[in-house]
Amino acid sequence: MINIKLNVNGKDYDLEIEEDLRLIDLLRDRLGFTGTKEGCGEGECGACTVILEGKTVNSCLLLAIQAHGKEITTIEGIGKEDDLHPIQESFLENGAVQCGYCIPGMVLSAKALLDKNKNPTRKDIREAISGNLCRCTGYEKIVDSIEKASKILQQRGSESHEQL
Amino acid sequence: MGVTRVLKAYSIEEILDFMEKYGEKVELLAGGTDLLVDIRAGKNKGSVIIDISDVKEMKKIEIGEDDIVLGALTTFTDIAENDYLKENVTGLWKAAKSVGSPQIRNMGTVGGNICNGSPAADIVPPLLVLDAKLNIKSRSKQRKIKLKEFYMENGSRNLRSDELLYSISFTKSRDKNIRIGFEKLGLRNALAISRISCSVYAIIGENNRIENIRIASGALGKYPLREYALEKFLKDKNLNDGLIEEAAEIFSHEVKQRLSGRSSCPYKKEAVKGIFKKAISFEGE
Numbered sequence: 001m002i003n004i005k006l007n008v009n010g011k012d013y014d015l016e017i018e019e020d021l022r023l024i025d026l027l028r029d030r031l032g033f034t035g036t037k038e039g040c041g042e043g044e045c046g047a048c049t050v051i052l053e054g055k056t057v058n059s060c061l062l063l064a065i066q067a068h069g070k071e072i073t074t075i076e077g078i079g080k081e082d083d084l085h086p087i088q089e090s091f092l093e094n095g096a097v098q099c100g101y102c103i104p105g106m107v108l109s110a111k112a113l114l115d116k117n118k119n120p121t122r123k124d125i126r127e128a129i130s131g132n133l134c135r136c137t138g139y140e141k142i143v144d145s146i147e148k149a150s151k152i153l154q155q156r157g158s159e160s161h162e163q164l
Numbered sequence: 165m166g167v168t169r170v171l172k173a174y175s176i177e178e179i180l181d182f183m184e185k186y187g188e189k190v191e192l193l194a195g196g197t198d199l200l201v202d203i204r205a206g207k208n209k210g211s212v213i214i215d216i217s218d219v220k221e222m223k224k225i226e227i228g229e230d231d232i233v234l235g236a237l238t239t240f241t242d243i244a245e246n247d248y249l250k251e252n253v254t255g256l257w258k259a260a261k262s263v264g265s266p267q268i269r270n271m272g273t274v275g276g277n278i279c280n281g282s283p284a285a286d287i288v289p290p291l292l293v294l295d296a297k298l299n300i301k302s303r304s305k306q307r308k309i310k311l312k313e314f315y316m317e318n319g320s321r322n323l324r325s326d327e328l329l330y331s332i333s334f335t336k337s338r339d340k341n342i343r344i345g346f347e348k349l350g351l352r353n354a355l356a357i358s359r360i361s362c363s364v365y366a367i368i369g370e371n372n373r374i375e376n377i378r379i380a381s382g383a384l385g386k387y388p389l390r391e392y393a394l395e396k397f398l399k400d401k402n403l404n405d406g407l408i409e410e411a412a413e414i415f416s417h418e419v420k421q422r423l424s425g426r427s428s429c430p431y432k433k434e435a436v437k438g439i440f441k442k443a444i445s446f447e448g449e
Contacts, residue, residue, distance in 0.1 A: 002170065019167065019169060019170035020167040020183070020203065020212075020213070022169055022200065041199070041201075041204060041269055042201050043197055043200075043264075043265075043267065043271075044449055046265065046267060049267060056267045056268040056270060057267050057268055057270055057271050058197075058271070060200070061196050061197050061200040061201070061271060062196055062200065062271070063170060063193065063196065063213070063215065065170055065215055065219075066193070066196065066215055066217050068172065068218075069218075109266065109267075112266075119435070127266070128266060130265050130266065131264065131265020131266050131267040131268065132265075144345045157429070
């Protein structure tokens, strides 16, 4: 057993864990962040995507100990059921969700993109979600949703700027 | 093999201490994109995992006066986001950008790509044509070897169990006539493991004369290879479409002999022509 400290969705945790525990298992089984899904377990599908220190990673390919001292954002840290993030709202409004299994990873990849590129092209969006497989939607509506979310975020950004 | 211990190192010194202490039992965890899959399948070669992913001194891109140094823990994203490399070492940049998905590029490291020794390692062909050197350290000594001497004929690597690859360096070139290309063929863009990759470094002088050329391939042998026969054929000739066609045929013949008897041979001997032609036309530069 080994001790690690990490911050998930803004909250600090100090935990004793098995040494070879994967990050995905820590998030799901120990901390209850079950929005993080396991698909392939080999880094191909992206269902387990989380944001680690501002960058997307496959949480099935990290040992939990690698997250020691770091900040992680899971889908639970993006929005709440009654207070959705614009990306989530846009996914719902534009019919981008079917079975939903890939969506947490998809939203996190979109969030990481929009955090550094406020006005992405459709090509940028496709590139950003290229590590997230979706077997239902055919991706078009997902790309539409992220594009629309970027517009909403830009608009809100400029509105809040005006208020200042 | 199961995992008995996981230790975290924060400096090169700490890694070397652990390597000396645990010897052959050690397996280094850098990006983890291959190792975690191995651990899950019980196929990890060492039972003591040393997590080196937070060793900051091995995460750097140094553009020096004479040399460019990549720390072994430099990620593919680090390379893909580096404007100097994009402008001046385009083939290397293209290879880094072609790796896996954004997630894999954020995790995977140059050192891991080299040390795992996969025949399809994307970053190796461009480093081969740059004639990169590997900087290796153990408790008892430090040495520098050429990347092309790293992969051994018997399938092993020129690296002892107490040795650490801590950085990769190559000469910074100021010659304006240098072109560095890279092209790969995968099954789909994201996440595709290269079916074939090819990198070309060339100095093209007056009248398109090829003053110097180095060519390397991935996934056409047991490990990434320099294509010496092809280099010899092209050197001192004038680069034009006819010559490229001829060279592509020679490459194809070479691949046919090398992969003879393998099921992938009929496909690869044809496909290599197109990949080579694209690599030597330096598209995207």
